[in-house]
Amino acid sequence: MLTPDEERFLKGKAAKLRRLVLEAIYHAQSGHPGGSLSYVEILTVLYFHTLRFDPRHPADPGRDRFILSKGHACPALYAIFAELGIISPAELASLRRVGSRLQGHPDMTKLPGIEMSSGPLGLGLSAGLGMALAARLDKRDYRTYVVLGDGELQEGMVWEAAMAAAKFRAGNLTAIVDFNGVQLDGTTDEIMPLGDLAAKFGSFGWQVMETDGHDVNALAGVFAEAKKAVDKPVVIFARTIKGKGVSYMEGRYQWHGQVIDAEKYQLAIAELEAVKI
Amino acid sequence: MNINMDMDMGPVAGEKSLLNYRDWAALPRKSCREAYGAALRRLGEINDQVVVLEADVGNSTKSVLFSEAFPDRYFNVGIAENNMLGVAAGLAACGKIPFANTFAVFATMRAGDPLRSLIAYTGLNVKVAASYAGLSDSYDGATHQSVEDLAIARALPNLTVLVPADAHQTVQAVMAAAAYRGPVFIRLSRAVLPVIYKEEAGFPIGRGRVLRRGADVTLIACGYMVYKALQAAEMLAADYSIKAGVIDMSTIKPLDTALLREAAEETGRIVTIEEHSIHGGLGSAVAEYLIQHHPVPMRLLGLPDVFGESGDYEALLTHFRLDAPGITKAVADFCR
Known part of the structure; x- marks a missing residue:
């Protein structure tokens, strides 16, 4: 359970990240707003609460590893790097x-x-498994976290990794x-129905959890629970809204990778700035 | 075949690494894959950071020899080559030296994306052991043979591409690849091949070796074709009075361009010989350099834009005119 202060802090960070994401993508006139906005709370809770990660020592061998398998959502990752001081806020304007x-x-x-280059969907979980195996070989207790898109689960290689992680x-x-x-x-229902993903991962030998992917409290809770796993990999289905926080983008596939014009940008920023923490 | 040495050729530096190959019948024959597996195991003893990944062909690639000694450092991921290369990248990102094993055809074409995006693009320290390359898995036919892998591997930035010529060189290539920091693609043969190199001849990554000096033409080969080129050079001398030099271009990338220029200047004609399509492999690499920097007449010997087929290995090489008589005739026609 988060304290009220922690909760307020994380929500504030998430709100700020959304503005930074929009700003960076708008300046670049290129990028993927929908999927960058949907996992902002996931990223915020991980980097500001869950991960063992000191931004002053991003190469510490004992750090937790994070892989963004859905690499197109990297504007949010860059934004959190700016918040952590790994890059300067000004550098966000250089995106793309x-x-x-x-x-x-x-x-x-x-x-x-950046722990692993990514972009072509379906690769990140395998790389994450490699890091997890390296931790075991080196008798280190760091954990490896991989964020995937749900559409990404249509890639066959994800299931190769799912089998292997359980084995x-x-x-x-x-x-x-x-x-x-x-x-x-x-x-995803129209393009390629994913079926009962919880049952699929469960039958592959994974521990399955679900949560509201925009509720920082709930996320912190499942992440803490996942840390207790000993010999089963954990998958967390975080229910989210694509384009979360910008009303005209929410749930609309058209905003997967659309360019934002000046008018739309002002609208989005006005909405994001009106958010009360 | 027993032909006298051409005395006016003088000694050749690379030749010191060779056994007395001219006594063809007496050359030992050794399995390249057995040598590979043994090398992997030896490497495991020397370096505890070495880990081995396998995609359910461990008894074929002989990576199984490592697993017997180091079960904790051996990961058989099943029939899932993509995942294997992805896991290898993750291990390398944490300081391990992974050797990932599968057939060359799957390493480059099934797992082409992780090979490119997680290994070449990242520059991670992964060694891809691409076994059963060329026509060496002869009876299994075109689906399992690999005559396109060099074209693909060579096109990927950061990736170093090695092709050992025999069992002894296979061992040396494994050791050299492990000592080298960065992604390496090692093209391996399934076959039992005549051994032409001395055991400890080394494997100088990035340098070709002149095994025989020529005057009229230089044969540039890799893999098993080095042996065939040496045989052809003798036949050319005996039957056509053509003085053919032989270079083992055991690193396809980075290419030893200084040696290429030297060979082109010295003999004025170049013939490349590879167990690979003539599109995109060793011949293409050599041609790309020479056409821009020192153009000389060239011939590219290999598979002419066709797939392989099932059959006896040597019969298949003969079919594609990649045996010594076939090479000899092609070179003689070219030099005429």
């Missing part, structure tokens, strides 16, 4: 520009703090699914 460390999809060779009893691996129900071309 030539020479920038803030690539359109995360590049671990350019930006400290290798990777209790130190936590997958978090940003379960917003919307992908590039439409809803």
